[in-house]
Amino acid sequence: MVDHDKILRLRPQFTAYAYALCGDACDGDDLVQEAIARALESGSVPDTLPDMRHWMFRVIRNLYIDRQRRKKVRSEYSASYKRLIDGEPAGEDNRLDSILIRQAMAALSPNHREVLYLVDVMGMSYAEAANVMTVATGTVMSRLSRARRAMVDELEGSNVRPMRARRKRKT
Structure with missing residues (x-):
């Protein structure tokens, strides 16, 4: 107490x-x-x-x-x-990035898409996302970790990475 x-x-x-x-x-x-x-x-x-x-x-x-x-x-x-x-008009690289990210998101499971959207796109805290999803905070954290890994795997599996990812890997 x-x-x-x-x-x-x-x-x-x-x-x-x-x-x-x-x-x-x-x-x-x-x-x-x-x-x-x-x-x-x-x-x-x-x-x-x-x-x-x-x-x-x-x-x-x-x-x-x-x-x-x-x-x-x-x-x-x-x-x-x-x-x-x-x-x-967005630059060609930005359009390609947007398409790749949308395709990768679409390939994720509904649980992974939901947690990525709530935390990474909408900026909710783990506790807020847990409340929305009616799950424990730890569940949000583990789903988010798996969702991010799945997203990276999807992007790498496309053999084309978004420009930001390509730039980061060169350094």
Whole structure:
């Protein structure tokens, strides 16, 4: 059980850390609020004040990283969608990449497609995706790992890799 007094004693430190990560008071407050909610829901919060402090700092950091990833994925997704709506011509490489990725996604199992879409495209956290899919968070993590591996296998099996993958492999 979470000791509310310990959380209240440590909250100024959590807030300062979140502000430092976010660079914004409102976003920092939201981050701390979400971290505290996670702690209250968790059954495995450390008992001692120093251990709880370190644990909560990790929770805050991980939540921040998840938010940054979601923001980046949503931004990229929005830019791609805007390009399609505005009719801006994509480069030949981008069109080929898009076709290959769509074909690879279509070849995946429905469970793999769903988890890839929720986490990698929509930027949901594992917990959010687990809630949507009504499965355990660990199930989302293992499905996502297998789905990403299957996606790579599909792309490599096509003997043509998207431009980003080709560039990465040259280095």
